[in-house]
Amino acid sequence: KNEVEQSPQNLTAQEGEFITINCSYSVGISALHWLQQHPGGGIVSLFMLSSGKKKHGRLIATINIQEKHSSLHITASHPRDSAVYICAVPGASGSRLTFGEGTQLTVNP
Amino acid sequence: DTAVSQTPKYLVTQMGNDKSIKCEQNLGHDTMYWYKQDSKKFLKIMFSYNNKELIINETVPNRFSPKSPDKAHLNLHINSLELGDSAVYFCASSQDLNSPLHFGNGTRLTVT
Numbered sequence: 001k002n003e004v005e006q007s008p009q010n011l012t013a014q015e016g017e018f019i020t021i022n023c024s025y026s027v028g029i030s031a032l033h034w035l036q037q038h039p040g041g042g043i044v045s046l047f048m049l050s051s052g053k054k055k056h057g058r059l060i061a062t063i064n065i066q067e068k069h070s071s072l073h074i075t076a077s078h079p080r081d082s083a084v085y086i087c088a089v090p091g092a093s094g095s096r097l098t099f100g101e102g103t104q105l106t107v108n109p
Numbered sequence: 110d111t112a113v114s115q116t117p118k119y120l121v122t123q124m125g126n127d128k129s130i131k132c133e134q135n136l137g138h139d140t141m142y143w144y145k146q147d148s149k150k151f152l153k154i155m156f157s158y159n160n161k162e163l164i165i166n167e168t169v170p171n172r173f174s175p176k177s178p179d180k181a182h183l184n185l186h187i188n189s190l191e192l193g194d195s196a197v198y199f200c201a202s203s204q205d206l207n208s209p210l211h212f213g214n215g216t217r218l219t220v221t
Contacts, residue, residue: 030207037150043199043212084150090206096165097210099152 003027004089006100013107019074021103023087032070033088033097034061043086046072077107112136115200115213122190123221130185130216132200140164140206141183143175144199146215152199158183159205190220 003026013019023032031050037043047054047061049070054061058077063070074081084102091098115132122128134141142165143155156175157165163175172188187194200213 033210035210035212041197041215041217043201043215045209045211048209086152088152096154096167102150 004087004098004100006085006087006103008103009101010104011106013077013105015078015107015109017077017107019077019081019105019107021072021085021087021105023070023072023100025068025070025087025089025098027089027091028065028068029089031090032063034070034072035086035088037084037086037102039083046085074105079107079109082106113200113202113211113213115198115216117216118214119217119219121219121221124190124192126190127186127188128190128218129187130198130200130218132183132185132213134181134200134202134211136202136204136211138202138204138208138211139180140203140208141177141180142201142203142210143183143185144201146197146199148196155198156183156185157206164206187218190218192220194218195220 005024007022033048034046058075060073086102088097088099113134140159142157144152146152155169158177160180161177174186177183197215197217199215201210203210
């Protein structure tokens with residue numbers, strides 16, 4: 001089983017701050033997912049990446065396959081970014097996504 | 110034009126009852142999933158179907174039975190509901206196991 005650890009578990013920031021959420025996993029993978037769960041409960045896929053970096057608006061995701069580590073960055077954070085951010089990685093067979101426990105981000109105005 | 114829709118959004122029922130949650134996706138995806146999110150917000154895979162065939166079946170009580178009448182639908186039937194079944198259940202779909210996931214809005218099940 002691929003163990004997934006996220007840090008921090010909780011993060012409070014002021015509007016405009018640069019945010020970094022980290023994800024480490026134990027077994028080599030083909031790709032890693034970053035998800036966002038809003039207070040209303042809906043889950044949205046933000047990124048799926050297997051190498052390097054991806055950018056979408058103010059969100060940037062990076063992955064280092066050798067170090068088994070990924071980061072999610074939010075530039076110029078805004079209160080609407082407040083959500084739980086979850087990383088997920090596939091198991092050794094490529095199936096059975098294992099999810100991190102999530103990072104609760106609160107951005108205050 | 111909802112991509113992945115599941116019903117009902119809320120389900121409150123008593124112990125021992127049998128209930129179903131329905132899920133439909135209009136994305137043309139081949140793979141569908143059921144996930145359970147517990148009170149600590151931890152997501153865990155329950156089942157996955159690819160083209161109506163079961164491909165992932167985690168350690169889930171036999172009281173949970175998924176059914177996929179076609180590749181656009183994956184329903185979850187739960188027999189003899191227990192208090193511990195209370196959770197939010199998410200349906201999701203993807204083109205295949207290596208593609209991004211699209212989630213439904215979740216069904217909050219409360220067993221009293």
